[in-house]
Amino acid sequence: MMLGVLALAHDIVPVDWAKGEMKESCFTDINLRAQLPALDDNGRVIWDSQAILVYLARHYDDAGVWFPGEPMTMTRVMQFLMLANEEIAALAWARVTILMQQSRERLGELQEKGRAGLAVLEDALGESNCVA
Helix, strand or coil, X not given: CHHHHCCCCCCCCCCXXXXXXXXXXXXXXXXXXXCCCEEEECCEEEXXXXXXXXXXXXXHCCCCCCCCCCHHHHHHHHHHHHHHHHHHHHHHHHHHHXXXXXXXXXXXXXXXXXXXXXXXXXXXXXXXXXXX
């Protein structure tokens, strides 16, 4: 999404998560963690969604709109990136659990973690129309 926001030309290479293609050597050569996403920017390989967002914003957003340099604002952005990566992502994992008909052993835990993250987000948005 950030590539589009910054109007950067890019190619999307499909990786079939359900088939585990990210664990094949053609992908692990790019990302040793064998996790999605990964970015190859002219030979600069970056993995982890937050690292990719920070890289793109710092490298291509000269105005500093998407990842501000002021320490407290930057800290706030990082806090909400981590919230998205942990608590909010738990909701996506809960959905995957249901769609892929996996063991529902952790389903309640994932849903509760996601609800807690949404509550934090709601509280933050109650104070302002943006979180940073």
